[in-house]
Amino acid sequence: MNELPDKALLPAGMQDGLPPEAANEARAAQTLVSQFDAWGYARVKPPLLEFEENLLFGTGQAVAEQAFRVQDPVSQRMMALRPDMTLQVARIAHSRMSHSPRPLRLAYSGQVVRVKGSQLRPERQIGQVGAELIGATGAGADVEVILMAVEALESLGVTGLSIDLGLPTLSPAVIAGLALKPQVLRSLKTALERKDAAGVSALSDALGAGATAALLAMLNAVGPAKAAMNKLMNLKLTPDANAQRTHLAQVVDGLLAARPDLTLTLDPVERRGFEYHTGVTFALFARTVMGELGRGGRYEAGNNGHREPATGLTLFMDMVMQALPAAVATPSVFLPFGTPPQAAKKLRTEGWRTVQALEQTSDAEAEARRLGCVHVLEGGTVRTLKNNA
Numbered sequence: 001m002n003e004l005p006d007k008a009l010l011p012a013g014m015q016d017g018l019p020p021e022a023a024n025e026a027r028a029a030q031t032l033v034s035q036f037d038a039w040g041y042a043r044v045k046p047p048l049l050e051f052e053e054n055l056l057f058g059t060g061q062a063v064a065e066q067a068f069r070v071q072d073p074v075s076q077r078m079m080a081l082r083p084d085m086t087l088q089v090a091r092i093a094h095s096r097m098s099h100s101p102r103p104l105r106l107a108y109s110g111q112v113v114r115v116k117g118s119q120l121r122p123e124r125q126i127g128q129v130g131a132e133l134i135g136a137t138g139a140g141a142d143v144e145v146i147l148m149a150v151e152a153l154e155s156l157g158v159t160g161l162s163i164d165l166g167l168p169t170l171s172p173a174v175i176a177g178l179a180l181k182p183q184v185l186r187s188l189k190t191a192l193e194r195k196d197a198a199g200v201s202a203l204s205d206a207l208g209a210g211a212t213a214a215l216l217a218m219l220n221a222v223g224p225a226k227a228a229m230n231k232l233m234n235l236k237l238t239p240d241a242n243a244q245r246t247h248l249a250q251v252v253d254g255l256l257a258a259r260p261d262l263t264l265t266l267d268p269v270e271r272r273g274f275e276y277h278t279g280v281t282f283a284l285f286a287r288t289v290m291g292e293l294g295r296g297g298r299y300e301a302g303n304n305g306h307r308e309p310a311t312g313l314t315l316f317m318d319m320v321m322q323a324l325p326a327a328v329a330t331p332s333v334f335l336p337f338g339t340p341p342q343a344a345k346k347l348r349t350e351g352w353r354t355v356q357a358l359e360q361t362s363d364a365e366a367e368a369r370r371l372g373c374v375h376v377l378e379g380g381t382v383r384t385l386k387n388n389a
Helices: 021-038 058-066 086-094 139-156 170-175 182-193 197-201 209-220 225-233 239-258 317-322 341-349 364-370
Strands: 049-051 068-071 078-081 104-113 125-134 161-166 263-267 277-286 294-303 306-316 332-335 353-356 375-378 381-384
Touching (some): 021 104, 021 125, 021 139, 021 317, 086 104, 086 294, 086 306, 125 294, 139 161, 139 239, 139 277, 139 294, 139 306, 161 239, 170 209, 170 239, 209 225, 225 239, 225 263, 239 263, 239 277, 332 341, 332 364, 341 353
Parallel strands (some): 161 263, 332 375
Antiparallel strands (some): 049 078, 068 078, 125 306, 161 277, 277 294, 294 306
């Protein structure tokens, strides 16, 4: 005999949000968006689904493998379920808002779904809150987005924040122009990802003395941002690489000038997770959480015909919530059967959370306890239940 499947069973990486955690996450997301709004970032609302060729074109190819695909029964075209919202906001900026003055500041909040999670983060549906600053080239744009992220997280009560800066385009700029074989490039990429100085040194015959020395120095320039920048400043670089280094130095100086108390570190060769970025990147951490609260950085927004410089920020709500105190349900007032609607409305206006009895009960206090209420309305007065006083 066949049995019905367990209706509570969900696909791997998917989970239900339950009280009070779901409500707390929603409030936190709204607080973050409100903080971004205070910095001048207007909210947009991209759709869950888009045509595949629009969502995953150009820089979207970096996340194409993470996108679920379905066929639209109306148009018979393939659609993709968004694995990230950054590229959607960039599309809005270059289509619906192409004539809006630059720099353009936009914010967003919503859910994304990915084909696979990771070993550290198996979740495949994630709440994102983020912002995009589009059309600004100077270091001031990077500084603004990072400072805004710090201020927004602190407004939630997140403490012990630190920022890890990166410059994933610096190593490619160092080796630009070298006629390296594909195997050498693959070996170099692996060595840099592993922070393997010996692996880089083993490629010195192909790289040449200058590039090898620069890459080894970059591997050594990891740690507190100011000290790491001092090491980078001693390198002899090509004009392109030097311009990138100068931009990074301006970002570091701007952040420390605004927030000298900020823990700021630097890893100039870190690339993982920043595949489509074109300049300074950053990741946000909290002392009490294992993993990133969010990340962002420089990229080029738009399509091949029209591209603009942009700096983006994405916060991962599941990780942000781990940095906050455990969720606590809001205390409720039990309203006995027959409570006048005007009285109930008055309590809610005053900020109370009410639970209305829908039928007559012999013991209002017992019913209040059964429903998880810690207050009960008696004779027009809110009374705290004795064992909760």
